[in-house]
Amino acid sequence: MPVDFLSQLQQHWPFVTALPNCTLVSACFNQDALTPELVADCAIDLPKATSKRQAEFLAARLCARKALHIQTGLASLPTQQENSRIPLWPAQSCGSMSHSHSLAAALVGDSHTWQGLGIDIEKPLSPKRAQRLAKNILTTAEHDTYALLNSGQQAMYLTVVFSFKESLFKALNPLTARYFSFHDAQVLDLNVADSGHARLRLAKDLSRDWPAGSQLEGQFSQLHGSVITLVSIASRR
Numbered sequence: 097m098p099v100d101f102l103s104q105l106q107q108h109w110p111f112v113t114a115l116p117n118c119t120l121v122s123a124c125f126n127q128d129a130l131t132p133e134l135v136a137d138c139a140i141d142l143p144k145a146t147s148k149r150q151a152e153f154l155a156a157r158l159c160a161r162k163a164l165h166i167q168t169g170l171a172s173l174p175t176q177q178e179n180s181r182i183p184l185w186p187a188q189s190c191g192s193m194s195h196s197h198s199l200a201a202a203l204v205g206d207s208h209t210w211q212g213l214g215i216d217i218e219k220p221l222s223p224k225r226a227q228r229l230a231k232n233i234l235t236t237a238e239h240d241t242y243a244l245l246n247s248g249q250q251a252m253y254l255t256v257v258f259s260f261k262e263s264l265f266k267a268l269n270p271l272t273a274r275y276f277s278f279h280d281a282q283v284l285d286l287n288v289a290d291s292g293h294a295r296l297r298l299a300k301d302l303s304r305d306w307p308a309g310s311q312l313e314g315q316f317s318q319l320h321g322s323v324i325t326l327v328s329i330a331s332r333r
């Protein structure tokens with residue numbers, strides 16, 4: 097195991113409510129420890145890219161490999177759709193990956209139980225950055241909630257909403273093949289100081305199965321000082 101590159105590689109469940117037939121693995125990674133020997137040892141093809149991009153790609157796949165092994169008992173890896181970054185999971189599995197700064201995580205679920213999963217990790221936005229980004233990320237109703245908070249709470253609210261919308265996109269884009277923007281979904285019932293749960297509602301028709309008004313379940317938590325969010329879509333089978 098490449099101890100210098102990865103640390104704190106662990107299976108754990110950071111969210112309030114456990115989901116059945118799901119495995120989450122996260123790790124911290126050290127970009128400076130990425131070497132050709134390590135890459136050969138891991139037997140994972142890296143994209144031709146900067147070492148930062150290669151390091152985050154590798155760290156997420158090492159988390160995914162461990163999560164898949166725990167979840168399925170098999171040694172396998174996600175591949176990628178041609179011409180996109182949408183991950184393709186081995187048969188009977190679905191999942192999601194995220195990396196942010198030196199943190200990576202992968203969530204794998206049994207596809208009999210889950211049709212879509214999305215996770216996202218974000219470093220908390222500074223109050224100044226939050227103010228700059230708020231209009232781009234928040235719907236009018238979300239902005240009404242945001243306006244009632246103090247500036248520290250606003251920054252955390254915006255970080256969690258942003259992350260939820262990224263998780264939502266990762267859960268739904270593989271199912272619908274439709275692009276949607278930050279104003280096409282709304283986060284409901286979010287109290288960043290409280291429960292760790294929220295709901296998300298689509299404001300745009302994505303497909304027959306995913307019309308405007310559809311609601312999805314979300315959870316959020318902290319991971320090494322960052323925000324981690326999860327959107328889970330149960331299987332219809």
Ligand SMILES: CC(C)(COP(=O)(O)OP(=O)(O)OC[C@H]1O[C@@H](n2cnc3c(N)ncnc32)[C@H](O)[C@@H]1OP(=O)(O)O)[C@@H](O)C(=O)NCCC(=O)NCCS
Nearest residue numbers: 153181182183193194195261262265266269276277278281
């Ligand atoms: C795709 C996207 C969500 C990735 O998020 P990110 O913050 O850049 O990066 P993260 O580290 O959290 O996640 C990256 C991983 O997401 C996964 N991913 C990438 N595109 C994806 C897609 N279309 N569907 C599902 N998962 C995807 C990949 O596993 C990727 O890992 P890789 O880069 O190592 O291949 C983001 O880049 C994007 O395109 N967002 C615009 C659309 C959007 O968010 N709309 C808001 C909806 S309300």
